[in-house]
Amino acid sequence: MSSQPYTAGLHQSSTQSHRQAAPKRPLPQTGVNELAKRALIGGTPNTPNGGATPNQANFEIDVKQQLLNYQKLFDQSLYPYINDVSAYEKLSKIGQGTFGEVFKARCKTTGRMVALKKILMENEKEGFPITALREVKMLEQLKHQNITDLIEVCSAKSNSATTKDRTTFYLVFAFCEHDLAGLLSNPKVRMSLVHIKTMMKHLITGLNKLHRSRILHRDMKAANVLISREGVLKLADFGLARPFVHRDTSGAPRPLYTNRVVTLWYRPPELLLGDRQYSTKIDVWGAGCIMAEMWTRQPIMQGDTEQKQLQLISALCGSINTQVWPNCEKMPLWNAMSQEPNSALPQGKARVLKHKMRALMKFDNVPESKQATDEDAMNLLEVLLAIDPDKRPSADEAEDDNWFFKEPTPRPNVGDLMDTIPTSQFEYTVGKGAHAGRGRHHNQQRPGHPAPRQQVSNAIPAGQYRDTIF
Template sequence: MSSQSSSATAASAALHQSSSQRALIGHGGTSTPSGAGTPNSQIQQSDLDVKQHLMNYQRYFDSASYPYINDVSSYEKLSKIGQGTFGEVFKARCKSTGKMVALKKILMENEKEGFPITALREVKMLEQLKHDNITDLIEVCSSKTAGPGAKDRTTFYLVFAFCEHDLAGLLSNNKVRMSLVHIKTLMKHLVAGLNKLHRSKILHRDMKAANVLISREGVLKLADFGLARPFVQRESGPRPLYTNRVVTLWYRPPELLLGDRQYGTKIDVWGAGCIMAEMWTRQPIMQGDTEQKQLQLISGLCGSISTRVWPNCEKMPLWVAMSSEANSALPQGKKRILRDKMRILMKCDGPDGKPMSDPFGRSRPNDNVPTDEDAMNLLDSLLAIDPDKRPSADEAEDDLWFFKAPMPKENVQDLMDTVPTSQFEYTVGKGAHANRGRHQNQQPRPHQPQRATNAIPAGQYRDTIF
């Protein structure tokens, strides 16, 4: 009798609890008559009530308005100018002022936890980063997505001041003639913007030519802070850990390729060095397909990675794995040939406007290009294998090269006047790096059909970022 009494008491308590839950949740589901059903059915009904309650909340949020931000209908989309992992970018015109802007659509389709953390970071950081050489965030807009499968979700856009070109697009166009003064001015702008970032305790983590914009007035601006994040600088104790899967492959420094998670601002400095070299060569200087291949290219250009040039390299998490492979990603005995290689590949216009380059890329020193030792010294330091030997952005901004003739100008307005149409990597090449570098001339072998592949395009990187 005692066991039957306790079972009845438990069933009564379960029924009472389920009724209380339904009372708290609301009246979205159908109620079960008192004394009917089993405890399992009551629990199932309670779960249904919870789901109905959540659906009611979803309908509430879907019908909500955002009175403190404008609707994207205030802007007229003109063309698509960019596509990235975290969203699309459109050229648009403000209907009230006629001013051109860039609309960056924040992808929400795969978000399960609300607003993307990367977009929140981007908005928060750009609010405090007011600088001539950093892109300007104007506002955040919203748009109600309608149609089948859209689930009436709200889409958000970041509205930026419009810049006519990105550096990758300009370098892809052989008709854009850049002189040494132009290169020096753009590099001065780049390191100034990077210095502002680092002084604000922010890592960009995706320095590449496609993320460097140039306005109609000839001012360079760092853009695309989708991977950026604040960093902590401690005087003592262990450094914080960050995600390792950042920076587009062609611009990724050796410490990230070897698995470092305690990196700092020097990963952005390496990217600045790659961009500096690219301004002369007109194409990315190291175009690896995999992390292993990228390490091999770095060793071939900047010298072998060893404890002699980088004392802490053996402490990197992937050092053993990379060095023990049959075809090692860390070949030894390679000399540093960065200066000699750059002299061969340099392309720029002289003071008289005539090209100073070797159009055939012959593997010999280019006698038509005068040696700029100060420029090579800066590039050599930016692309140092050991992160500790690279200069800070502050030190790079004060480099001797920027204080020798020809002096950098305030802007490259004269260069922009020669480019009548917008030059973006996406619109020029119809896809990232499509018409750039060694990949553009690859053709399928005769009598062999080109194999389909799911591989990520060269230079691209997809990953979940934290």
């Protein structure tokens, strides 16, 4: 017989248990998890079928009470190595993404402005979100002037006993006054050629740092490009980023990644065709879209489905076929896309990217005689937006492109441009860009104007190839 005090009471014979109930005894520290598990499913060590005698009911109550006590301890526990978010005063909401909300805040101790990114926990069933873990881990090792700076991680306790997630976590970043999408949406912001060239240099330099660190960003877009008060551009929002494996041998199998990444308007053709063995070239395509957006002042391809996005790419960059991309027929969704009645892969389309951009490349503060098309800029844009991923340059190669060595050469920052902008400009606050339908700007209607008719796209049957990360 075991020497533990409760075992004798629990394992006495059925005859003895009917004569006299075992005295109520304290539960030991060992074995509580197993006992709690049995109690929660309605059974006890004596009753495999779940039936309970008065003695067993008392035992069940004891275990549940202990669990409630443990829950109270957990609720009252503190995180000794991170600060509470009450150390910061929230001022305004400046962003909302797939994986969290972003607030402008002030440190109550130092007065420093910061950005608080709330980590959404509502849909998590198994602990802390892996995307947030990746973001923290990667930003700890990515210390670079062109990458957003993570200051710390904070926690916040909820006072509501019914709240599903009693603890909320925040990532605290150094505050930047603008994001590029908000800046470009403001027609009063006048950019010269040197401003565009400087910001593109910063963007590609930051991207090169990422790729040399074996990290894919996987959500390159203008809204994820921040600009500080000093005029330094920084890559931000690493919620979809992940480390990648680089194979030195060509015969080794390439790792598989999810293709449900990158906001639709900036998504390259290989992801739209279902590729799961992609490389850093998906970020390079996003950099090309952002570069074109510097002149167009809006995203250059605004599809609402994968099929529509492929059609827009074909209309601007030429038809997708084996002549321009030898491996395109190996893509998982090639057959399905090409056989659509309203094909997502129209043939016979010429590449008109240069022709379209020539009319748009007008620079402020540049004499009329020098406003001819900047061929070096056009050549860089052409290769960044190559249909074939293998024909796109690496970020390292793009950083050394001829365009950056021609006059006017890039400056250390665009501080002079920032001095002309009195208020912060963010995609969320101005209500434009790839996420304009979110949050405060969703379904807003101008007074006196009827709601626009809903346009039903017949490009794809409902439920097929729909974008899930937008």
